[in-house]
Amino acid sequence: MAEFDLNDLEKISRSEEIIDLLVSKGIIxxxxxxxxxDYEKELNQLQYEMLRLQEFLITNKKKLLIIxxxxxxxxxxGTISRTIAKLNPKHFRVTALPKPTEIExxxxxxxxYIQQLPKQEEIVFFxxxxxxxxxxxxxxxxxxxxxxxxxxxxxxLLEHLLIDDGVILIKFFLNISKEEQASRLxxxxxxxxxxxxIGGLDKLAQEKWDDYTKYIDKMLKETSTEKSPWIEIxxxxxxxxxxxxxxxxxxxxxxxxxxx
Numbered sequence: 001m002a003e004f005d006l007n008d009l010e011k012i013s014r015s016e017e018i019i020d021l022l023v024s025k026g027i028i029x030x031x032x033x034x035x036x037x038d039y040e041k042e043l044n045q046l047q048y049e050m051l052r053l054q055e056f057l058i059t060n061k062k063k064l065l066i067i068x069x070x071x072x073x074x075x076x077x078g079t080i081s082r083t084i085a086k087l088n089p090k091h092f093r094v095t096a097l098p099k100p101t102e103i104e105x106x107x108x109x110x111x112x113y114i115q116q117l118p119k120q121e122e123i124v125f126f127x128x129x130x131x132x133x134x135x136x137x138x139x140x141x142x143x144x145x146x147x148x149x150x151x152x153x154x155x156x157l158l159e160h161l162l163i164d165d166g167v168i169l170i171k172f173f174l175n176i177s178k179e180e181q182a183s184r185l186x187x188x189x190x191x192x193x194x195x196x197x198i199g200g201l202d203k204l205a206q207e208k209w210d211d212y213t214k215y216i217d218k219m220l221k222e223t224s225t226e227k228s229p230w231i232e233i234x235x236x237x238x239x240x241x242x243x244x245x246x247x248x249x250x251x252x253x254x255x256x257x258x259x260x
Contacts, residue, residue: 039239046246047086049258053249054087054123056256063118063167066249067126069135070174071212072205073184075235075242079174080125082242083249087123096127109133109151110158118167130155134219139211140201152222159228168253172245173220173232178209180236 057064068076080094095116104112110130118124133151137143143151163169176184185202205212224230231248235241250258 039243042243043082043239046243046250047082049250050083050246051086051088052259053253053256054091056253057123058091058121060255061120062253063120064123064253065118065126065162065167065169066123067129067131067169067171068174069128069131069172070235071176071181071216072202073181073188074174074176075238076127076174078238079172079235079242079245080127083246084125091121092123092125093118094125094127109147110154117162131219131223134223135212135215136201138215139208140204152218155223156225156228160225163227169228170249170252171224171228171230172248173216173230174235174241175232176235178206182206 056062068080070076084092084094093116097112097116100112113126113130116124116126130151133143133148134155138145138148159169185205188202220230220232231245233241233244250256
Protein backbone atom coordinates (compact mmCIF):
# COMPACT_ATOMS: atom_id res chain seq x y z
CA MET A 1 0.00 0.00 0.00
CA ALA A 2 1.33 3.46 -0.89
CA GLU A 3 2.07 5.89 1.95
CA PHE A 4 -0.63 8.37 2.89
CA ASP A 5 -0.09 11.65 4.76
CA LEU A 6 -1.63 15.08 5.24
CA ASN A 7 0.25 16.49 2.26
CA ASP A 8 -1.99 14.35 0.06
CA LEU A 9 -5.09 16.05 1.48
CA GLU A 10 -3.73 19.49 0.65
CA LYS A 11 -3.79 18.60 -3.05
CA ILE A 12 -7.52 17.89 -3.03
CA SER A 13 -9.69 20.66 -4.51
CA ARG A 14 -12.80 18.69 -5.54
CA SER A 15 -14.93 16.15 -3.68
CA GLU A 16 -14.44 13.38 -6.23
CA GLU A 17 -10.68 13.61 -5.72
CA ILE A 18 -11.06 12.27 -2.17
CA ILE A 19 -12.23 8.89 -3.42
CA ASP A 20 -9.66 9.02 -6.23
CA LEU A 21 -6.89 9.50 -3.67
CA LEU A 22 -8.09 6.69 -1.42
CA VAL A 23 -8.26 4.31 -4.39
CA SER A 24 -4.78 5.26 -5.62
CA LYS A 25 -3.36 4.64 -2.14
CA GLY A 26 -5.03 1.21 -2.01
CA ILE A 27 -7.13 2.19 1.00
CA ILE A 28 -10.41 1.31 -0.68
CA UNK A 29 -10.91 -1.37 -3.31
CA UNK A 30 -14.63 -2.21 -3.08
CA UNK A 31 -16.58 -2.04 -6.34
CA UNK A 32 -19.21 0.27 -4.86
CA UNK A 33 -16.56 2.89 -4.11
CA UNK A 34 -15.03 2.53 -7.55
CA UNK A 35 -18.50 2.99 -9.05
CA UNK A 36 -18.95 6.09 -6.91
CA UNK A 37 -15.63 7.41 -8.17
CA ASP A 38 -16.71 6.94 -11.78
CA TYR A 39 -19.97 8.74 -11.02
CA GLU A 40 -18.25 11.68 -9.32
CA LYS A 41 -15.83 12.08 -12.22
CA GLU A 42 -18.57 12.03 -14.85
CA LEU A 43 -20.75 14.35 -12.77
CA ASN A 44 -17.90 16.82 -12.39
CA GLN A 45 -17.24 16.81 -16.15
CA LEU A 46 -20.92 17.33 -16.97
CA GLN A 47 -21.18 20.17 -14.46
CA TYR A 48 -18.18 21.79 -16.12
CA GLU A 49 -19.90 21.43 -19.49
CA MET A 50 -23.07 22.97 -18.04
CA LEU A 51 -21.00 26.00 -17.06
CA ARG A 52 -19.66 26.18 -20.61
CA LEU A 53 -23.21 25.93 -21.92
CA GLN A 54 -24.23 28.80 -19.69
CA GLU A 55 -21.37 30.90 -21.08
CA PHE A 56 -22.50 29.98 -24.61
CA LEU A 57 -26.05 31.15 -23.84
CA ILE A 58 -24.76 34.42 -22.40
CA THR A 59 -22.45 35.09 -25.35
CA ASN A 60 -25.22 34.36 -27.85
CA LYS A 61 -27.98 36.10 -25.84
CA LYS A 62 -30.15 33.01 -25.70
CA LYS A 63 -32.90 31.92 -23.29
CA LEU A 64 -33.24 28.39 -21.92
CA LEU A 65 -36.24 27.01 -20.02
CA ILE A 66 -36.02 23.51 -18.56
CA ILE A 67 -39.15 21.92 -17.10
CA UNK A 68 -38.86 19.09 -14.58
CA UNK A 69 -42.03 17.11 -13.97
CA UNK A 70 -42.43 13.67 -12.42
CA UNK A 71 -44.04 11.54 -9.81
CA UNK A 72 -43.51 12.32 -6.13
CA UNK A 73 -40.02 11.28 -4.92
CA UNK A 74 -38.76 10.85 -8.49
CA UNK A 75 -35.79 13.12 -7.76
CA UNK A 76 -36.64 16.46 -9.38
CA UNK A 77 -35.00 18.59 -6.69
CA GLY A 78 -31.87 16.46 -6.45
CA THR A 79 -31.46 16.41 -10.23
CA ILE A 80 -31.79 20.18 -10.47
CA SER A 81 -29.37 20.79 -7.59
CA ARG A 82 -26.64 18.72 -9.27
CA THR A 83 -27.26 20.44 -12.60
CA ILE A 84 -26.88 23.97 -11.20
CA ALA A 85 -24.04 23.21 -8.79
CA LYS A 86 -21.32 25.04 -10.74
CA LEU A 87 -23.37 27.57 -12.68
CA ASN A 88 -23.00 31.34 -12.32
CA PRO A 89 -25.92 32.25 -9.99
CA LYS A 90 -26.37 35.61 -11.73
CA HIS A 91 -27.62 33.91 -14.87
CA PHE A 92 -29.99 31.20 -13.69
CA ARG A 93 -33.09 30.80 -11.51
CA VAL A 94 -34.90 27.82 -10.01
CA THR A 95 -38.65 28.38 -9.88
CA ALA A 96 -40.97 26.28 -7.71
CA LEU A 97 -44.21 28.19 -7.42
CA PRO A 98 -46.39 27.67 -4.35
CA LYS A 99 -50.14 27.19 -4.32
CA PRO A 100 -51.75 30.05 -6.31
CA THR A 101 -53.11 33.00 -4.36
CA GLU A 102 -56.75 33.98 -4.49
CA ILE A 103 -55.93 36.69 -7.05
CA GLU A 104 -53.91 34.27 -9.19
CA UNK A 105 -56.81 31.82 -9.30
CA UNK A 106 -58.83 34.55 -11.01
CA UNK A 107 -56.19 35.15 -13.69
CA UNK A 108 -55.42 33.28 -16.89
CA UNK A 109 -53.91 30.02 -15.67
CA UNK A 110 -50.54 30.51 -17.39
CA UNK A 111 -50.13 34.12 -16.25
CA UNK A 112 -48.06 33.54 -13.11
CA TYR A 113 -45.76 31.13 -14.97
CA ILE A 114 -45.18 33.53 -17.85
CA GLN A 115 -43.83 36.06 -15.35
CA GLN A 116 -41.09 33.51 -14.51
CA LEU A 117 -39.87 32.89 -18.07
CA PRO A 118 -36.13 33.37 -18.77
CA LYS A 119 -34.71 36.66 -19.95
CA GLN A 120 -31.91 36.88 -22.49
CA GLU A 121 -28.71 35.18 -21.25
CA GLU A 122 -30.62 33.26 -18.56
CA ILE A 123 -31.52 29.66 -17.72
CA VAL A 124 -34.70 29.01 -15.73
CA PHE A 125 -35.36 25.64 -14.13
CA PHE A 126 -39.03 24.90 -13.39
CA UNK A 127 -39.32 22.48 -10.45
CA UNK A 128 -42.85 21.50 -11.46
CA UNK A 129 -44.62 23.84 -13.84
CA UNK A 130 -47.88 24.68 -15.58
CA UNK A 131 -48.27 20.92 -16.00
CA UNK A 132 -49.67 20.81 -12.47
CA UNK A 133 -52.99 21.28 -14.24
CA UNK A 134 -52.34 18.24 -16.42
CA UNK A 135 -51.83 15.79 -13.55
CA UNK A 136 -51.87 16.88 -9.89
CA UNK A 137 -54.86 19.20 -10.09
CA UNK A 138 -57.26 16.78 -11.81
CA UNK A 139 -56.09 13.87 -9.61
CA UNK A 140 -57.04 15.77 -6.45
CA UNK A 141 -59.96 17.76 -7.83
CA UNK A 142 -58.15 21.12 -7.62
CA UNK A 143 -59.52 22.05 -11.05
CA UNK A 144 -62.71 21.28 -12.93
CA UNK A 145 -62.77 18.89 -15.90
CA UNK A 146 -63.43 21.94 -18.09
CA UNK A 147 -60.35 23.75 -16.74
CA UNK A 148 -58.24 20.66 -17.33
CA UNK A 149 -59.40 20.31 -20.92
CA UNK A 150 -58.92 24.04 -21.53
CA UNK A 151 -55.32 23.70 -20.35
CA UNK A 152 -54.72 20.69 -22.57
CA UNK A 153 -56.02 22.57 -25.60
CA UNK A 154 -53.82 25.62 -24.96
CA UNK A 155 -50.47 24.33 -23.70
CA UNK A 156 -49.03 23.09 -27.01
CA LEU A 157 -49.83 26.38 -28.72
CA LEU A 158 -48.27 28.36 -25.87
CA GLU A 159 -45.06 26.34 -25.94
CA HIS A 160 -44.79 26.61 -29.72
CA LEU A 161 -45.19 30.39 -29.45
CA LEU A 162 -42.41 30.54 -26.85
CA ILE A 163 -40.12 28.44 -29.03
CA ASP A 164 -40.89 30.59 -32.09
CA ASP A 165 -39.98 33.63 -30.00
CA GLY A 166 -36.53 32.22 -29.24
CA VAL A 167 -36.98 30.31 -25.97
CA ILE A 168 -35.09 27.00 -25.95
CA LEU A 169 -37.50 24.63 -24.18
CA ILE A 170 -36.63 21.23 -22.73
CA LYS A 171 -39.21 19.12 -20.85
CA PHE A 172 -38.20 16.23 -18.60
CA PHE A 173 -40.60 13.76 -17.05
CA LEU A 174 -38.86 11.84 -14.27
CA ASN A 175 -40.53 8.48 -13.78
CA ILE A 176 -40.14 6.02 -10.94
CA SER A 177 -41.45 2.55 -10.15
CA LYS A 178 -44.17 2.16 -7.54
CA GLU A 179 -41.87 0.07 -5.36
CA GLU A 180 -39.02 2.58 -5.45
CA GLN A 181 -41.40 5.45 -4.74
CA ALA A 182 -42.73 3.63 -1.66
CA SER A 183 -39.16 3.09 -0.43
CA ARG A 184 -38.18 6.75 -0.88
CA LEU A 185 -41.35 8.06 0.76
CA UNK A 186 -40.73 5.79 3.75
CA UNK A 187 -37.14 7.01 3.91
CA UNK A 188 -38.35 10.60 4.07
CA UNK A 189 -40.50 9.76 7.06
CA UNK A 190 -37.58 8.21 8.93
CA UNK A 191 -34.82 10.68 8.03
CA UNK A 192 -35.00 14.00 9.92
CA UNK A 193 -32.84 15.63 7.23
CA UNK A 194 -35.50 14.83 4.61
CA UNK A 195 -38.58 15.87 6.58
CA UNK A 196 -38.82 19.12 4.62
CA UNK A 197 -39.54 17.13 1.47
CA ILE A 198 -42.76 15.68 2.84
CA GLY A 199 -45.81 17.44 1.42
CA GLY A 200 -49.47 16.88 2.10
CA LEU A 201 -49.99 15.15 -1.24
CA ASP A 202 -46.95 12.87 -0.91
CA LYS A 203 -48.80 10.70 1.59
CA LEU A 204 -51.40 9.88 -1.08
CA ALA A 205 -48.95 9.22 -3.93
CA GLN A 206 -49.16 5.45 -3.54
CA GLU A 207 -52.89 5.38 -2.93
CA LYS A 208 -53.49 7.54 -6.03
CA TRP A 209 -50.93 5.71 -8.20
CA ASP A 210 -53.44 4.57 -10.82
CA ASP A 211 -55.11 7.99 -11.00
CA TYR A 212 -51.71 9.60 -11.52
CA THR A 213 -50.90 7.05 -14.23
CA LYS A 214 -54.09 7.87 -16.12
CA TYR A 215 -53.35 11.59 -16.29
CA ILE A 216 -49.60 11.16 -16.83
CA ASP A 217 -50.24 8.95 -19.85
CA LYS A 218 -52.71 11.48 -21.24
CA MET A 219 -50.25 14.34 -20.71
CA LEU A 220 -47.31 12.55 -22.33
CA LYS A 221 -49.44 11.49 -25.29
CA GLU A 222 -51.17 14.81 -25.98
CA THR A 223 -48.50 17.38 -25.08
CA SER A 224 -45.38 15.80 -26.55
CA THR A 225 -44.92 17.38 -29.96
CA GLU A 226 -42.13 17.41 -32.51
CA LYS A 227 -41.32 20.98 -31.50
CA SER A 228 -41.71 20.40 -27.77
CA PRO A 229 -41.23 16.71 -26.89
CA TRP A 230 -41.29 15.13 -23.47
CA ILE A 231 -38.05 13.40 -22.48
CA GLU A 232 -38.90 10.58 -20.10
CA ILE A 233 -36.11 9.56 -17.71
CA UNK A 234 -36.29 6.49 -15.45
CA UNK A 235 -35.07 7.48 -11.99
CA UNK A 236 -34.95 4.30 -9.90
CA UNK A 237 -31.20 4.84 -10.21
CA UNK A 238 -31.00 8.48 -9.12
CA UNK A 239 -27.37 8.99 -10.05
CA UNK A 240 -27.79 7.66 -13.57
CA UNK A 241 -30.88 9.83 -14.05
CA UNK A 242 -28.98 12.97 -13.02
CA UNK A 243 -26.26 12.23 -15.55
CA UNK A 244 -28.78 11.46 -18.31
CA UNK A 245 -30.66 14.74 -17.91
CA UNK A 246 -27.46 16.78 -18.12
CA UNK A 247 -26.27 14.83 -21.16
CA UNK A 248 -29.56 15.52 -22.92
CA UNK A 249 -29.40 19.26 -22.19
CA UNK A 250 -25.83 19.51 -23.45
CA UNK A 251 -26.65 17.61 -26.64
CA UNK A 252 -29.84 19.49 -27.52
CA UNK A 253 -28.95 23.17 -27.44
CA UNK A 254 -28.37 24.10 -31.06
CA UNK A 255 -24.89 25.47 -31.77
CA UNK A 256 -23.27 24.34 -28.52
CA UNK A 257 -20.40 21.88 -28.70
CA UNK A 258 -19.06 20.00 -25.72
CA UNK A 259 -15.32 20.12 -25.07
CA UNK A 260 -15.05 16.33 -25.27
